[in-house]
Amino acid sequence: MTHSQNAELERQAAESSVAGPDNRLRITLMVNGDRREVEIEPRVSLLDALRERLHLTGTKKGCDQGACGACTVLVNGERILSCLALAIQYTGQEITTVEGLALDGSLSPLQQAFITHDGFQCGYCTSGQLCSAVGMMREFDDGVPSAVTADVASGTIDFSDTEIKERMSGNLCRCGAYVGICDAIREAHSEVHSEVHHAGESR
Amino acid sequence: MISNAFSYHTPETLEEALAMLEDGGGKILAGGMSLIPLMKLRLASPESVVDLRRIPGLKAITEEGGAVRIGAMATHHEIEISPVIRGKCPLLGEAASAIGDIQVRNMGTIGGSVAHADPAADYPAALVALEARIRLRSANGERTVEASEFFVDAFTTAMEAGEIVVAIEVKEEEASEGFKYEKVAHPASGFPVVGVAVRVKKSGAGIAMARIGVTGMGPHAFRARNAEALLEGGAGAAAAAAVVGEGEETNSDLYASGEYRRHLARVHAGRAIAAALTRAL
Ligand SMILES: Cc1cc2nc3c(=O)[nH]c(=O)nc-3n(C[C@H](O)[C@H](O)[C@H](O)COP(=O)(O)OP(=O)(O)OC[C@H]3O[C@@H](n4cnc5c(N)ncnc54)[C@H](O)[C@@H]3O)c2cc1C
Ligand code: FES
Ligand code: FES
16 A cells, blocks of 8 residues: 555544444445445444445354354454454455455465365355464464463464464354364465475575 | 444544543443444444544553553453563463453453453453552543452443543562463353462462452452462462352353352362462462
């Protein structure tokens, strides 16, 4: 995003602070790198704005109460529950949904790994699982500890199943594809890492 | 599920926020993890929502003169990974890590959690054990309330209308102290059925200081002062754990009766005391 775009979004965000109850507002959301204009009331959740106004129906509504994780999207790289977020709060922030995960039109290594390892059955939870796993791998690589990280001081965290399960515990799967989900995440993580390693070696 | 209509405000200063709350029709929005579900179910229908996220400084976690100050808008995740918290009041970090899941911890805030005062919230056990102080701001200025006096009843605090939680203040835990937060998570909601927070300081073979906070067992978190006194008086961990929750009111629901909760509080107090003692120097 350019500076002036940022300034424009900031201005809009500031204006949004005067939205009245029946006042429909035109706001701009940055979704998967695109500027998307949408007219909403303050009570519209980010999830409803994505699905019903922008027709990005990849993100799913499970419980609409924060409990299942089906609606997980990334905001500035951090995973949040779009069902408990108001769209108006996210003017000007980088939102990534499952529609934004593919790289140049082909599946990302993580998406491919979900297919290889049967990381789903009905697929309803999958978009949330994928976004959550992307956020999780980033936290992991940034050295962010979790409740099950034993030795926080050492700074290195083992990419173990215990860590994966703890860090993915906000995403439920009613089909119980958890084993495949863990396998997929483990493989995608090690693939990305061996590529990084490779790039380092060839230099 | 769609909430009733409301107007949305993003004040840039605390003074502005206080003015917006003056007429009594507004509700503060912090992480939204408790308020938005209530609004969707229309159990809460505020005319206006005052979002605190643009007010600078409300997120800061700082230490000064042996005390840690945690801004009300600090998220559970910011607290669990904060080097200041890990270094100076690790018990609070352990409780933060136990809350919900990462999506909830990325959005939910400590100010929202204490203001909401869910009888099964995790923080209150740690906050009463840490003898924390809740700093409140209103049009009349600032005041602080001790955590053990702040949680009055289920979803009821010592806050008055028009007050905003601005920070939580905690005295540093001493480096030689042992601590432990033990939680029995409800298998569906993840909230504690019972949670017990323990701090202990050893002196020779005895215990010089013990603090025990309990959440989930009754309508509000409390300090098990009788058990603390037994520990400090030289009684063993088992004898002390056996009196936790004596004389306290209990909550009861389809999942856990009051008696079962009291039993859980005792069993887990015993475990938390043992674990804290192994960490004490
Ligand atoms: C799926 C799920 C699982 C959860 N699991 C747990 C758990 O295991 N343990 C646990 O402890 N909690 C749990 N929670 C609750 C979570 O911790 C919430 O974040 C917390 O209770 C409220 O914080 P918030 O910032 O989201 O507040 P909000 O929802 O924004 O606000 C809650 C209330 O507090 C008021 N308020 C907010 N901030 C202030 C302030 N600074 N001053 C005055 N009033 C204020 C609001 O007006 C509102 O009435 C869970 C929530 C969800 C959705
Ligand atoms: S739909 Fe948001 S958590 Fe279930
Ligand atoms: S694949 Fe069906 S819910 Fe997860």
